[in-house]
Amino acid sequence: MAVVFERPKSLxxxxxxxxxxxxxGIIHRLVAETLVANDAIETAVGVASVGCTYNSYEYxxxxxxxxxxxxxxAVATGIKRNLKDSFVFTYQGDGDLASIGTAEIVHAAAxxxxxxxxxVNNAVYxxxxxxxxxxxxxGQVTTTSPWxxxxxxxxxxxxxxxxxxxxxxxxxxxxxxxxxxxxxxxAKRAIQKAFNVQKNKLGFSLVEVLSTCPTNWGxxxxxAMEWLKENMEKQYPLGCxxxxxxxxxxxxxxxxxxxxxxxxNCVNVGxxxx
Numbered sequence: 001m002a003v004v005f006e007r008p009k010s011l012x013x014x015x016x017x018x019x020x021x022x023x024x025g026i027i028h029r030l031v032a033e034t035l036v037a038n039d040a041i042e043t044a045v046g047v048a049s050v051g052c053t054y055n056s057y058e059y060x061x062x063x064x065x066x067x068x069x070x071x072x073x074a075v076a077t078g079i080k081r082n083l084k085d086s087f088v089f090t091y092q093g094d095g096d097l098a099s100i101g102t103a104e105i106v107h108a109a110a111x112x113x114x115x116x117x118x119x120v121n122n123a124v125y126x127x128x129x130x131x132x133x134x135x136x137x138x139g140q141v142t143t144t145s146p147w148x149x150x151x152x153x154x155x156x157x158x159x160x161x162x163x164x165x166x167x168x169x170x171x172x173x174x175x176x177x178x179x180x181x182x183x184x185x186x187a188k189r190a191i192q193k194a195f196n197v198q199k200n201k202l203g204f205s206l207v208e209v210l211s212t213c214p215t216n217w218g219x220x221x222x223x224a225m226e227w228l229k230e231n232m233e234k235q236y237p238l239g240c241x242x243x244x245x246x247x248x249x250x251x252x253x254x255x256x257x258x259x260x261x262x263x264x265n266c267v268n269v270g271x272x273x274x
Contacts, residue, residue, distance in 0.1 A: 010035040014058045021221025023211035024052060024120065026178045028059055030188045031091070031118060034195055035062060038252070044087040045079050047072040049101070051093035052126045060091075070101025073108035076115045087195060089116040095125040098134040098158050105164070105206075112169030112203035112260040116194045119160060119206055122213040123232060130216025134158045137235050142216070157235055161208045165241035169260050171203035172243030175236060177210040179225045183238075190240075197246065200254040205243070210236055 007013075010032035016025045035041050044062040048054060050069035057064030067075040072090035080088040097105050097119050108115065124142055125131040132142040132149060135157050139148040149157075165173045172194055176187040187209060194205035210232050212224035219227060246257030 008032045008036045010041050010061050012059055012061045016059065017055070018052065019213075019215045021212055021214035021224055022052070022126075023122075023178050023209070026184060027118065027120060027187070027209050027211070028053075028056065030178075030184070030191055031089070032060055033188065034191045035060075035087070037192065038087065038195055038199070040087045040195075043085060044089070045076075045083065047076045047079070047088070047090040049090065049092040049096040050127075051096045053091055053093065053120070054127070056091050070096050070099070071104055072096070072101065073104040073113070073115065073117065076117075077108055077111075077113045080113060080115050084114075087116070087198060088114075089118060089195075089198075091118045092120070093126065094119070094121045094123065094135040094160075095131075095133045098160050102134075105160075106167070109164050109167045109170045109204045109206070112171065114198055114201055114203055115205075116191075116198050117204075117206040118191065119208045120211045121160070121208055121232075121236065122211040123157075124213050124216045126213045126216055130213070135160070135236075137231060140231075159236060161206070161236075161241045164206060169204055170206070170242050171259050172197045172205040172240075172246060173208075174206075174240040174243075175208040175210065175238050177228065177233070177238060179210075179229055192252075193243075193246070193248070196248045196252045196254075197243070199252055200248070202246070202254060203260040208236075210238075 018024045046064045048056045048066050049072045076088050076090050123135045131144040161173050161175045174190045176190050178184045190207045197205040214224040247255045
């Protein structure tokens with residue numbers, strides 16, 4: 001009998017520790033399948049951030065590095081500049097990337113570092129009991145906004161994809177979700193495109209994935225999926241915010257589309273551009 005579905009060899013046999021209904025497991029698998037599709041398991045280097053996925057190195061079967069909170073893009077920059085032929089990616093949550101890591105992500109994009117960022121946005125600090133994050137929606141109740149986020153007191157949510165897409169160094173920015181089969185397939189396509197951008201040395205790429213956090217939202221898994229579609233997608237519309245016109249052939253080679261005019265990812269450590 002033909003095998004039609006199996007665990008990709010880029011995932012270890014460790015059981016995920018995530019809560020029921022959490023989307024991290026789905027997203028991990030999409031990243032893992034993309035590594036297999038690109039024959040990149042032996043050459044990929046992932047950078048784990050601080051958050052619910054701090055131990056993603058236990059699940060993804062490629063070389064992994066643990067970064068300090070928010071510093072994954074800086075660590076990935078150093079790795080990529082030294083290992084130019086490796087697939088280098090970070091896996092970060094919204095508290096990590098959009099709060100303590102704001103400087104790192106902004107300047108990695110501004111420099112057009114040739115890395116790929118998988119950014120998971122669930123609108124709360126998931127690991128530390130559901131505090132308000134930079135991406136928490138207006139009116140959303142969290143442990144640190146018990147009456148709902150009030151813009152007059154706590155400011156407005158940060159739309160990371162829209163923000164970064166304005167930087168000249170960003171080559172490809174897209175927001176997706178994994179709430180159903182169609183969106184899961186679209187998310188996988190976006191991750192593959194981001195890897196193609198890196199493979200062709202086109203510059204910085206980021207895929208934002210809207211995700212649920214049933215435990216800290218206080219919802220059952222299916223209800224959390226519906227809440228995401230009804231609320232998060234209004235604040236964070238799905239779509240490609242930069243690089244929609246970039247195309248690749250069937251082998252993943254760059255064909256056409258606007259890309260950053262210059263970037264630093266081809267400079268060796270110790271070299272000076274003339």
